[in-house]
Amino acid sequence: MIAPNTPVIIGVAQRTVHRGEQPAPEPLELWEQACRAAIADAGLSDVASDLDGLVLTDCMSWRYDDPVRRLAERLGASPAFRHAGPASGTSGQTLLNKAADFIREGRSELVMVCGGEALATVRHYRMAGSQPRWSHPHPEGPGFAFDLDAHQHPGEVAAGLTEGIGAVYGFAMRDIARRAHLGIAPDEYRAQLGETMAGLSRVAARNPDAWFRQERDAEFLATPGLDNRFISYPYTKHMIAIIDVDMSAAILVASEEWADANGVPRDRRVYPWISCYAEDPAYIAVRDKLWKSDAMEAASAAVLDAAKLKADDIRHIDLYSCFPAAVNFARDALGISGRGGGEVTVTGGLPYAGGPASSYMLCSIGKMVEVLRGDPGSIGLLGGVGMMMSNHVYSLYSTTPPDPSLRNPDARALQSRLDAIPQRPIDDAYAGPATIAAYTVMYRRDGTASHGAAICDLPSGARSYANIRDPQLLDLAEREELVGRAVTIAEGPVIGEIVSVG
Numbered sequence: 001m002i003a004p005n006t007p008v009i010i011g012v013a014q015r016t017v018h019r020g021e022q023p024a025p026e027p028l029e030l031w032e033q034a035c036r037a038a039i040a041d042a043g044l045s046d047v048a049s050d051l052d053g054l055v056l057t058d059c060m061s062w063r064y065d066d067p068v069r070r071l072a073e074r075l076g077a078s079p080a081f082r083h084a085g086p087a088s089g090t091s092g093q094t095l096l097n098k099a100a101d102f103i104r105e106g107r108s109e110l111v112m113v114c115g116g117e118a119l120a121t122v123r124h125y126r127m128a129g130s131q132p133r134w135s136h137p138h139p140e141g142p143g144f145a146f147d148l149d150a151h152q153h154p155g156e157v158a159a160g161l162t163e164g165i166g167a168v169y170g171f172a173m174r175d176i177a178r179r180a181h182l183g184i185a186p187d188e189y190r191a192q193l194g195e196t197m198a199g200l201s202r203v204a205a206r207n208p209d210a211w212f213r214q215e216r217d218a219e220f221l222a223t224p225g226l227d228n229r230f231i232s233y234p235y236t237k238h239m240i241a242i243i244d245v246d247m248s249a250a251i252l253v254a255s256e257e258w259a260d261a262n263g264v265p266r267d268r269r270v271y272p273w274i275s276c277y278a279e280d281p282a283y284i285a286v287r288d289k290l291w292k293s294d295a296m297e298a299a300s301a302a303v304l305d306a307a308k309l310k311a312d313d314i315r316h317i318d319l320y321s322c323f324p325a326a327v328n329f330a331r332d333a334l335g336i337s338g339r340g341g342g343e344v345t346v347t348g349g350l351p352y353a354g355g356p357a358s359s360y361m362l363c364s365i366g367k368m369v370e371v372l373r374g375d376p377g378s379i380g381l382l383g384g385v386g387m388m389m390s391n392h393v394y395s396l397y398s399t400t401p402p403d404p405s406l407r408n409p410d411a412r413a414l415q416s417r418l419d420a421i422p423q424r425p426i427d428d429a430y431a432g433p434a435t436i437a438a439y440t441v442m443y444r445r446d447g448t449a450s451h452g453a454a455i456c457d458l459p460s461g462a463r464s465y466a467n468i469r470d471p472q473l474l475d476l477a478e479r480e481e482l483v484g485r486a487v488t489i490a491e492g493p494v495i496g497e498i499v500s501v502g
Contacts, residue, residue: 002401004257007100009270009397011042011252012366014209015116016245016354022124024246026134027061030116032074034250038112042252042264050258053081053108055099057091057115057358060243061122063138070136071114081108085358088386089320090277090393091115092249092361097275097395097408099253109258115359116248123244152388153283155428155465158494159453160442161284168240169440169453170284170388171323172232177290177438178328179234180483190234193324194222197239197351199341200321204348209363211245211354224447233441233478241322241350249362251369256401267376270369273402275395276302276409278418282390285455285463286423290438293392295418296333300383300394302409304334307396311336314396315378316371318364320385321349330383346371346380360384365397372399427462431491434458434466436482436498441474449474454482454498456489464489467497476501 015034017024024030039047054077056068064070068082081102085091092115099111118132125132152161161169179189198218204210221238224230228237254262259269278295281287287294304310311334319330327344331337336344346367347353350360361384368380376399384393434456441452452468466489468474476482486502 002256003404004255005104005106006256006401007103007253007272008256008259009251009272009369010254010259010264010268011038011040011044012250012369013037013041014247014249014363014366016209016211016247019120019211022121022246024118024121026132027059027116027118027248028064028067028070028074028135030118030246030248031056031071031114031250034116034248035071035075035112035114038250038252042268044262044264047110048076050110051075051077051112052079053099053102053111054079055083055085055095055111055113057085057095057362058087059115059117060087060357061118062132062134063141064136065138066136081111087358088391089322089358089360090384090386090391091358092365093275093382093384093393093395094277096251096253096272096365100272103253103255109255111253112250113253113362114248114250115356115362117356117359118246119244119357120246153285153426155426155495156284158428159465159467160451161453167388168232168235168323169442171325172235172440173284173438173453173455174290174389175234175325175328176440177483178292178325180481181291186234186479186481190222191218193234193239194218196324196327196341197221199343200345200349201352202342203345204352207348207353207367209367210348210352211242211247212352216352229445229447230441230443232443235323239324239351241355243355243357245354245356247354247356247359247363249359249366251362251365267373270372270397270399271401273396273398274303274306274406274408275393276414277391277393277411278414279392280390280418281423282388283426284388285426285465288422288424290455293329293333293389294421295392296329298414298418299392300330300333302414303394303396306409307406309379313379314381315375316346316368316380317344318346318368318380319344319383320360321345321351322355322385326385326389329389368397372397425462427458427460427464428495430458430462430464431489431496434464434487434489436485436487437463439468439477439482441468441477452477456487465495467492467495469497470499473498473501
């Protein structure tokens with residue numbers, strides 16, 4: 001017997017306005033289209049009177065005055081439970097968790113979780129010298145509301161590591177720290193990155209909802225060129241997330257009792273089993289081991305342990321892939337480093353399927369539901385990453401209802417253990433001898449190096465951010481492994497500059 005308040009996904013949908021079809025409808029209309037398609041996917045026609053929960057991910061494209069209410073009006077619904085989530089790559093999953101909890105607690109029976117972006121259309125208007133004039137603008141203006149101060153250290157700003165939300169540079173640094181930890185030569189490691197990302201692109205090529213439905217060659221992805229310049233060493237343009245997409249997704253979640261009463265076919269039902277969220281420190285340099293994520297390891301292990309599973313038991317996986325480091329660190333955490341890129345995504349990933357900001361995980365959940373429906377009884381695992389690779393979530397799904405004894409891990413206790421891990425102090429006023437712990441090189445749009453950034457271990461045990469500007473040192477950074485090398489840091493206006501490498 002399945003408990004009547006067991007949450008179950010009964011409908012999913014994704015709406016992609018593909019490249020070249022811009023301008024797309026405004027986000028509100030894309031949300032409505034996805035919601036109505038998710039209702040139809042469940043085999044239903046109209047659920048407005050029963051929809052008692054509506055949850056939205058954050059939107060970067062346009063700031064509405066009251067986005068949840070505006071979508072409810074479009075759907076003709078009056079949900080008592082309304083919620084708009086924060087900006088984070090993990091939000092699609094954490095908001096679905098919230099909806100599932102409301103159903104388990106008997107506070108809701110039918111909840112829609114939705115989100116999406118029209119950033120490609122925003123760019124379309126901008127390149128035409130205009131701007132969208134969409135409905136219900138926020139009285140403070142349409143700009144994206146986000147508090148950067150909580151997520152960036154002054155040293156990271158001075159080193160150029162926080163240009164844009166979830167900036168590539170910090171992820172590239174951590175991949176280089178991982179490379180050094182594994183003892184892999186720079187060229188070989190970049191080739192491995194190309195192989196991983198090529199695997200993701202193969203899946204995207206088969207995904208009708210993907211932004212780039214084109215398979216990419218590993219050598220092309222790993223090699224900088226006219227159409228594939230370096231963005232942040234060792235990442236090329238086609239290795240990193242594409243956020244300027246017109247894409248929305250919706251997930252319709254019901255109680256088992258509601259699904260039974262409304263005749264939802266059993267072959268449409270996929271059950272959220274278990275989920276765990278955890279955080280690493282927001283600042284990069286304070287983390288002792290730059291080549292791994294303690295929170296990824298803890299959250300993924302907690303989910304698998306609670307379900308009495310091993311990663312090898314999981315047939316279908318989608319790992320967050322904004323940058324290669326997110327995939328690499330997650331595979332390491334799960335103990336599946338041998339799985340190729342095509343084996344750890346069901347969408348094709350953010351660089352190829354597209355990453356609609358805080359809504360990507362809605363796309364991955366929806367695609368996982370489709371995959372599991374086609375492979376009844378199998379288990380799917382989703383991993384999400386947010387901010388500067390500080391927010392993490394792992395979740396399990398199956399067409400098989402969860403064991404009644406299965407409970408979400410104690411996330412508060414888990415986070416308390418993570419918070420107790422000693423952190424490195426940061427000393428950005430430092431000048432003198434140091435050792436490179438991680439680094440990257442940043443590039444202009446013409447493909448030339450602009451400067452480099454490093455995190456350095458200091459004799460005191462503290463860390464310091466530092467810039468690299470000398471052209472010879474930048475060239476050296478691309479050819480040789482600098483992690484572990486002794487350097488001299490000269491005093492700078494905010495942070496120091498590396499002036500020599502031993």
